[in-house]
Amino acid sequence: MKLNQLTIQQAIEKLDAGVITSVDLTQACLDRIKEIDDKVKALLTICEDEAIAEAKAADARRAKGEKGGLLGIPYIAKDIIMTKGVRTTAASKILENYIAPFDATIIKKLREAGAVLLGKSNLDEFAHGGSTENSAFGPTHNPWDLEKVPGGSSGGSGAAVAADMCIFALGTDTGGSVRCPAAFCGVVGLKPTYGRSSRFGLMAMTSSTDVPGIIAKTAEDTAIVLQVMAGHDKYDASTPEEPVPNYEAELKKSPLERGVRPGRTGCVKPGEKKKKCDKPLVGLKIGMPVEYYGEGLASGVRAAIDEVKKKFVELGAEIIEISLPHAKYAVPVYYIITPSEISSNLARFDGIKYGFSDKEAKNLLEVYTKSRGKGFGREAKRRIMLGTYALSAGYRDAYYLQAQKVRTKIKNEMDAVLNEVDIILTPTQPTIAYKIGSYTADPLQMYLEDIFVIPASLAGLPAMSLPCGFDQNLPVGMQLIGPRFGEGKIFRFASAFQQATDWHQKKPIL
Amino acid sequence: MSLHKLATCYLLPDMLSKDEVKKVAALARLELTKDELEIMPGQLSNILSYIDQLKEVDTTGVEPTAQVTGLSDVWRADEVEEWNKQEVKAALNQAPEILGHQIKVKKVLEQD
Numbered sequence: 001m002k003l004n005q006l007t008i009q010q011a012i013e014k015l016d017a018g019v020i021t022s023v024d025l026t027q028a029c030l031d032r033i034k035e036i037d038d039k040v041k042a043l044l045t046i047c048e049d050e051a052i053a054e055a056k057a058a059d060a061r062r063a064k065g066e067k068g069g070l071l072g073i074p075y076i077a078k079d080i081i082m083t084k085g086v087r088t089t090a091a092s093k094i095l096e097n098y099i100a101p102f103d104a105t106i107i108k109k110l111r112e113a114g115a116v117l118l119g120k121s122n123l124d125e126f127a128h129g130g131s132t133e134n135s136a137f138g139p140t141h142n143p144w145d146l147e148k149v150p151g152g153s154s155g156g157s158g159a160a161v162a163a164d165m166c167i168f169a170l171g172t173d174t175g176g177s178v179r180c181p182a183a184f185c186g187v188v189g190l191k192p193t194y195g196r197s198s199r200f201g202l203m204a205m206t207s208s209t210d211v212p213g214i215i216a217k218t219a220e221d222t223a224i225v226l227q228v229m230a231g232h233d234k235y236d237a238s239t240p241e242e243p244v245p246n247y248e249a250e251l252k253k254s255p256l257e258r259g260v261r262p263g264r265t266g267c268v269k270p271g272e273k274k275k276k277c278d279k280p281l282v283g284l285k286i287g288m289p290v291e292y293y294g295e296g297l298a299s300g301v302r303a304a305i306d307e308v309k310k311k312f313v314e315l316g317a318e319i320i321e322i323s324l325p326h327a328k329y330a331v332p333v334y335y336i337i338t339p340s341e342i343s344s345n346l347a348r349f350d351g352i353k354y355g356f357s358d359k360e361a362k363n364l365l366e367v368y369t370k371s372r373g374k375g376f377g378r379e380a381k382r383r384i385m386l387g388t389y390a391l392s393a394g395y396r397d398a399y400y401l402q403a404q405k406v407r408t409k410i411k412n413e414m415d416a417v418l419n420e421v422d423i424i425l426t427p428t429q430p431t432i433a434y435k436i437g438s439y440t441a442d443p444l445q446m447y448l449e450d451i452f453v454i455p456a457s458l459a460g461l462p463a464m465s466l467p468c469g470f471d472q473n474l475p476v477g478m479q480l481i482g483p484r485f486g487e488g489k490i491f492r493f494a495s496a497f498q499q500a501t502d503w504h505q506k507k508p509i510l
Numbered sequence: 511m512s513l514h515k516l517a518t519c520y521l522l523p524d525m526l527s528k529d530e531v532k533k534v535a536a537l538a539r540l541e542l543t544k545d546e547l548e549i550m551p552g553q554l555s556n557i558l559s560y561i562d563q564l565k566e567v568d569t570t571g572v573e574p575t576a577q578v579t580g581l582s583d584v585w586r587a588d589e590v591e592e593w594n595k596q597e598v599k600a601a602l603n604q605a606p607e608i609l610g611h612q613i614k615v616k617k618v619l620e621q622d
Contacts, residue, residue: 084597101600195579208577237584238577332561343538350539352615354604364616365539373541381540385531385554388538399561404574406567411575444556460578484578 003028004164005507008073008221011167015062015072022062022072025167026055026116029074033118033165036510041140042150042160044079045087046119054116061114070228071114076160076169079120080127081212082201083107086117090203091135092125094349094356094375104201105233106170106212113228118166121156125377126346127172127205129153130180130449131439134379139436142184143508144474148433151184153177157215158185162508168216168225174206175334176428176453178213179465183428183477186467186506188494190214190222193485194460195240197226198233204345206338207238209457218504219466219494223247226487242485250488251495255282255316279316280496286312287322287421292452298431300471305427308468308478308497312425315496322417322424326409330454333410335447336390336403337458342380343387349375382443411459418461418483423493426452428465428477456481464490467503475506525555 003025006014014020030048037043051074058072077083080090082100084107089095103111110117124134132140132155140155142148143163150159154171158181161169171178173191182189191213199210212229214222230244260283288309293302309319351357351371358370376384390399417424429449439446456463461484465477482490498504526534531550535542542550607614 085600098604099600101597101604102594195581234586237586238579238581240579240581326567329564329567332564335557336561336564347539351606353613354601357606361616363620364618367616368539369541372539373543376540378546381542381546382550382553384538384540385534385550386557389526389530389534389554389558392534392537398565401574402564402567402569403561404576405569405572406564408572408575409567409569411578443553444560447557458575458578 002032002164004032004166006167007217008070008167008224009218011073012068012071016067022055022058022074022116023052025072026051026074026118029118029166032163036163037165039141039146039510040143040159040163041138042121042156042163042165043076043119044089044091044122044137044156047086047117050086051116051118058114058116066114069113070110070225072116073167074116074118075110076118076121076157076166077107078123078154078157078169078171080123080172080203081107081170082203083117083120086120088120089137090126091123091137092375092377092380093136094371095354096136096356098355102201104212105198105235106229107201109228115228121154121160121169123156124153125380126203126342127153127174127177128342128379128383130176130446131436132156132181133436133440134377136377141436142433142474143510144186145433147435148474149184149436151181151429151433154189154213154215155181158182158187158189161185161187161215161217163510164507168214168221171213171215172202172205172210173213173457174210175338175457176450178215179428179453179463179477179479180450182215182465184433184475186475186477186503186508188216188219188222188467188504189465190216190226190487190490191456191463192226192230192487193462195238196242196462196485196487197229197231198236198239200233200235206341207345208337208341209460211457219464219491219498220251222464223251223487223491245488247488247491251491253492255280258283281312281493282316284316284423284493285318285320285421286493287320287417287424289322289324289327289424289426291324291327292426296430297427298471301427301429301431301476304469304471304476305425305478308425311497311500312493315500317493320421322421324413324417324455326406326413327455329406330410330458331447331451333403333406333458334450334454335386336399337407339383339387340390340400341387342383343391346376346380346384351375379443407458410455414455414459414461414481415484418481422482422489424481426479426481428452428479432471432474432476452479460484462487462490464494466494466497467506468497468501469503470506525558526551
């Protein structure tokens with residue numbers, strides 16, 4: 001196995017044992033980027049010299065006795081996350097030459113942990129989209145089939161992990177932007193609970209649902225990264241002072257440790273030697289929303305999810321049918337709340353303080369209108385327009401306020417279900433990756449692709465997409481939605497599934 | 511798809527006229543190209559008529575949700591904090607025109 005193909009867990013083991021160095025690992029990733037990124041186009045910026053310097057520093061720290069965590073692990077960050085001294089474009093012409101003056105809190109935490117930044121990945125402009133086609137710098141291609149989209153908006157991060165250009169990547173998820181590319185590219189994508197990690201230094205899209213997320217090769221790896229990223233930040237008032245659990249310990253909790261009565265199948269009886277549990281999920285309940293399995297779900301995706309169901313039953317879990325009657329309103333709610341917040345958040349790009357400023361402007365008003373008109377791409381403009389309209393006098397109550405009220409219903413409904421079951425299981429996307437250009441003329445069709453991922457965003461719940469099969473040689477992803485701050489539960493289900501299956505080990509041939 | 515409500519919205523006349531689109535663009539301080547002005551009324555109308563289904567939800571007595579953290583009134587002392595000088599300089603240097611320690615802009619008040 002090549003070094004760039006390693007998971008975080010495997011790489012840390014080799015680094016701690018002194019078998020490899022961070023420089024070896026980083027160089028292997030940089031070589032892979034050079035080898036294939038002409039075809040995939042996952043990256044907007046490569047930080048070659050900086051990465052080697054950071055890798056050397058990590059090796060020096062390890063030589064002094066430091067171990068574990070993310071020390072010396074190379075990663076890629078979505079180009080909407082501020083990285084000090086490095087170009088940060090949001091894949092927009094308006095920020096084409098913008099150099100971030102400071103680090104986002106999550107980048108700072110990763111830097112302190114010794115992770116190595118390899119570069120910045122492509123996305124839909126300002127994270128507006130689900131295919132990475134809305135990038136001002138051209139689309140990213142799916143490593144499984146270069147004619148297909150990688151999903152989005154964190155499509156560059158998804159493609160980079162799938163093609164082993166890095167060990168893991170950071171994305172952001174506002175309405176599925178980490179989970180969708182994870183599903184389309186056949187990798188693991190975690191959207192933590194809203195507020196679990198700081199948003200400081202993420203360019204704001206929809207402040208009430210924006211979450212920094214993780215794309216990696218295994219569920220365990222996302223747990224390792226979240227351990228470093230999670231926690232309260234004084235620069236983000238929406239991060240509660242909720243203690244961060246030890247996720248590794250959460251992951252390994254056996255049924256007995258969870259309070260399942262000894263003697264039941266799969267449980268180790270007191271006094272018995274601890275052995276590998278073949279029914280690690282005994283005593284846990286999985287809810288499957290009936291509304292999610294109607295017509296419109298691609299048959300190949302449905303077939304893959306049916307197999308997942310069987311596997312979870314084998315692992316000891318109980319499957320329960322649940323109902324989320326308001327989930328069908330998630331897309332319309334999202335496409336009011338999101339554009340509304342976008343129209344406000346993107347007001348800061350005005351040609352005055354930073355970013356593109358049109359030299360042809362004759363007066364102050366023209367500086368605004370022309371810089372924004374030439375700087376923003378079509379989808380960003382569409383969303384600014386929708387939001388401005390929805391918030392304008394006479395329409396606010398009918399659209400924005402009503403959407404916020406329906407959001408309450410969606411949230412309450414999901415919270416109530418998660419009191420009855422441990423986790424909700426759904427497909428991540430209704431289809432597999434589609435051909436580049438399929439929906440360019442019809443934005444509404446594209447919005448509808450987000451139907452399964454949006455509810456968890458509106459409710460602020462943690463959710464993960466993980467590979468669970470193939471349809472027409474393209475990956476299928478399943479989604480696990482957990483209770484608020486219940487990432488540990490998601491890790492337990494995902495890890496049990498990945499120990500019993502090998503979907504996550506399949507690699508695209510490039 | 512059972513979760514999707516489609517089809518009918520394509521048959522409705524545009525909810526948003528070209529003039530309304532121009533007005534909203536002016537409010538948003540956004541210059542639209544000729545092409546965009548042509549497509550935008552239809553595309554936005556399509557999306558809005560899809561969104562219209564929200565009206566069928568009974569929300570009597572339901573509080574709106576603006577955020578989901580469970581937090582309320584997060585306070586901090588109103589104190590000026592020192593920021594890294596280099597970062598301040600790097601931030602200022604991103605402006606199209608600076609004069610000393612300030613960003614230079616066009617006249618705010620026009621003379622007649």
